[in-house]
Amino acid sequence: MPLGQRPGDKSESRYCGIETEFHDDMPQLLTYSLSGGFDFVVAPLVDPSYRPSIRNNNGGATILPVSASDLVLNPSQWSSHVVGKISSWIDLDSDNEEVRLDSEITLKQEIAWASHLSLQACILPAPRRGSCGNYARCVNQILQGNNMQLWLRVPLEKSEIVDGSTDADCDLTGGRMLDSWECWNTFRLLCEHHSQLGVALDILSSLPCNNSVWRWFGEPVRAAIVHTNSFLTNARGYPCLSKRHQKLITGFFNHSVQIVISGSLLHNIAGDSGDEVLPAIDDDSPIEALPARHELKPYLDYVAYLYQRLDPLPEQERFELGYRDFLQSPLQPLMDNLEAQTYETFEKDVVKYSQAAEETGRKLKVYAVEKNPNAVITLHSLVKLEGWEDAVTIISSDMRCWNAPEKADILVSELLGSFGDNELSPECLDGAQRFLKPDGISIPSSYTSFLQPVTATKLYNDVKSHKDLAHFETAYVVKLHRVARLAPTLPVFTFAHPEYSNKGNERYKKLRFEIPLDTGSAVVHGFAGYFDATLYSDVHLGIEPSTLTPNMFSWFPIFFPLREPLYVPRGSTIEVHFWRRSGATKVWYEWCVTSPSTSPIHNSNGRSYWVGL
């Protein structure tokens, strides 16, 4: 049964599983686990002593020694309650060819059996060495012809490297893997970021530093396997977790990662489970003598306690759940006319209007200039409804070509996009400032775009699924969720209004992001973009993470993808170039990376993505 009822949370992280040893009576194992409160088991499907070559040499049967016939459970039971665990002895990169071949045969047989059982997912054992080329090749082959989710088991560990050590210590190819993220990264690059390939993270008693752990929130982590030996003991003898572990588990709950408990009972709780264990009677099959009450229930109870302790999702967050990591094309309000529904959504976002409100006590004369003839109809109704006929004159015209009858003191506009200038506010306001008095002011008076590099496997895969270049050279509006932010944002382009310098609206900026040393290596799938606007004086409004305006939902961030994931070795600087460019009929961005390696220039001449003037 689920860990609890958290309003708004419909994600898979409500379910908690248990890892088991091989057991040849699957129904009994499942009953024991489910009645103990677990939602599913992670169980080996084949006897771990099985080796294909030994059986062949014996000339024996070709029937796999499986944990149960498919008939003992119905397909929906198999599918909902069992995650297959591939034999952990396999080693496809062994120097011993027989081990390698046995491993490949076994892996394929077990996945085929799991498919036959209708399982949704199997967990693959962690690669045994830095070089996992043959393992990845075989998994990649399986992924091509199968709908099964495959979760590569990876320990959450990273040896901290003492500063000043030589790079040889980081050598992936030298043997021992210091950073398990590196191993995962190699594996999934070989498999081309296949969307069915995920991660099952083994959570151990000690955790790497936060920067290093956070990388995983941009990765397709499907399960976190928490070992009983990573639990502490509270004053009453019950298992509990360190503050850092608690924070991590909360992070998993918020990122749809399922918890799996693994290991043996290490907390002997007086008067509780200890007393109720039914000792094995039949010595020949001790594994089948399962206690009446699940011995790992105290660990599950603690995880459920953490889940139930979570704050409910705020209403706004619940509303936006469906937008998480969903790529949208940015609006083109200048070239296109927006629909009434879009206006309605924006007007619900009261924060930005209250931020902009002014009470001067002065009599106002307002010209409302609107280029969308449909919106003009709405404006007339609104003016009539509010009785503003004396103060407001509605002008159905593009501000860039309207001939104003008089000059204005204040020019108020709301033309900002997620990336500030990306809905062509600079071009519109440059055109409109003709009718501003020489000492007139513009609200907003300036705005700046910001960028930061992110790991975002989900977004990368969604862009890739279009199978063309154009989608990799397009910016998207997206509520970023399963994303790892690798460095603080840096400012990109600033526009101030009014602008009389005649310097134009093309821009070029080179940015250098320093990845903190303790992050380790990372992969960059693209850049998250934001804006911050100064409305007037010290009143600002924006979505840049460190200064964002609270409770404002008109703008999600923007995402600029990279055509190829950028591998960033530990301690690297990422050097990025962004251009804002314009032609007769359009404005567009180009971008590229020149360090730690060089990408092509993206969206050259606006070939893939542009905003119409």
Place this chain on the structure above:
Amino acid sequence: MPLGQRPGDKSESRYCGIETEFHDDMPQLLTYSLSGGFDFVVAPLVDPSYRPSIRNNNGGATILPVSASDLVLNPSQWSSHVVGKISSWIDLDSDNEEVRLDSEITLKQEIAWASHLSLQACILPAPRRGSCGNYARCVNQILQGNNMQLWLRVPLEKSEIVDGSTDADCDLTGGRMLDSWECWNTFRLLCEHHSQLGVALDILSSLPCNNSVWRWFGEPVRAAIVHTNSFLTNARGYPCLSKRHQKLITGFFNHSVQIVISGSLLHNIAGDSGDEVLPAIDDDSPIEALPARHELKPYLDYVAYLYQRLDPLPEQERFELGYRDFLQSPLQPLMDNLEAQTYETFEKDVVKYSQAAEETGRKLKVYAVEKNPNAVITLHSLVKLEGWEDAVTIISSDMRCWNAPEKADILVSELLGSFGDNELSPECLDGAQRFLKPDGISIPSSYTSFLQPVTATKLYNDVKSHKDLAHFETAYVVKLHRVARLAPTLPVFTFAHPEYSNKGNERYKKLRFEIPLDTGSAVVHGFAGYFDATLYSDVHLGIEPSTLTPNMFSWFPIFFPLREPLYVPRGSTIEVHFWRRSGATKVWYEWCVTSPSTSPIHNSNGRSYWVGL
């Protein structure tokens, strides 16, 4: 006029140019240069003192201060004899925005003017700093809308790094560029290997080590600009070049690279050009007072001497000129039936037959097993013609299913492909060894494939031009020419015959190539493949470069491309995985790289390229 007549050489390296300063009388400059024996001039097209912003400030004319009206020469003269030289002051990555904008305007204006003049190529000044992002972005834009060849000027220099120095010395981003190849590589990666982007190498008085220089033979080097100060002086006072320079120039001649002489007269040759200089009379225009005889003729004469000293191309090499760097799909002799012409070509290659001939003095009984029914007709005619009816029995059958009436002592086959087993010799001979006596022998008795990493910009661009994944996952037969071999070959797969072990013909091999330290960084576009076969005992035959059988032309090498060029930092190891895999109807290879960075697995499940069984 050309440097000389070398039989068989129709390449552009017969032509030698001269670099000049800005001169406002182009016809005079051209007459002077051509009458001096040069074939073309590399000349600035615009007055180097021109700056767009200064002219704008003056409110002056918008006419560019060009070297000559387009009308003073006809289009074919401009096109054949003038390479444009873009103003060397431009700096598109300056921190000074005005310089940057002036540079961009000038670059675009000059290229537009050069296009108007019908020039074939312009030389771009060398990037001034490691970071050349904006320069590359602008050149990339120009390349999108223009047929002009653009040759980026790059000095042939590389500071040798003392062993044991820290990697910070190699830091591209730190300022000074130590290795000019790095600069070129960054620039062309930003421009996505555009096929109109080439290199003009500046040859200086000192040369980097050979391994580092050889990298350039895999790059699109279009011109080598040899400075007069890199010439030595011979006993008679004439200019000459060091042995290493001579070898380099010879390399350029053999790779269609044009030589350009640059600089001032530094050899005062008594009784020769010195006497004939006509002194300038008009002080106001000294630059126009050109000597009657070209003062740099002695340098041209020396280059012509080097050219004329070259050995003529061997007949076989001349025959194969058209195949240089031309990608061909490998034959599929098992699945397809070859054409008579193909057999004819192979039979002209006498070396391999003489290598295989045996004189035993024994009476032979030959079964000639041929699966191509068309070739069987030819065989019957041949047997009749030669009067071999008593000795030879022709069998029209696939050797894999023929039921032999008796067992053979010797099985002779010629089923080898460029990569040894790639025409499925293992599968054919495994099928045929049924009719070999237990102590019978196979000729060949074994064969091994070999691989080495190569830089091959031309091949990469040709593969890329197909704009699909499949061509990047296909192996090609190709006479490698404009290729830099980055490491010695390593053996891959070996097959021995007869083979009774039942281990099958699938293979997996992990290879580690060490790039010599003094090479510096490099880029790998793919892997060149070869074979060596042991026919019997110590008689071998093959195309592996270090042991190749001379004067044999049946096999060109094979080329396995990489989907993305692999950047290899100085001192790196390249770790590569190759698989030979087979299914019911086909055999294929898969390959990937896992160090220094990780590629996807190429040709997974033979999705793009396979050999039919």
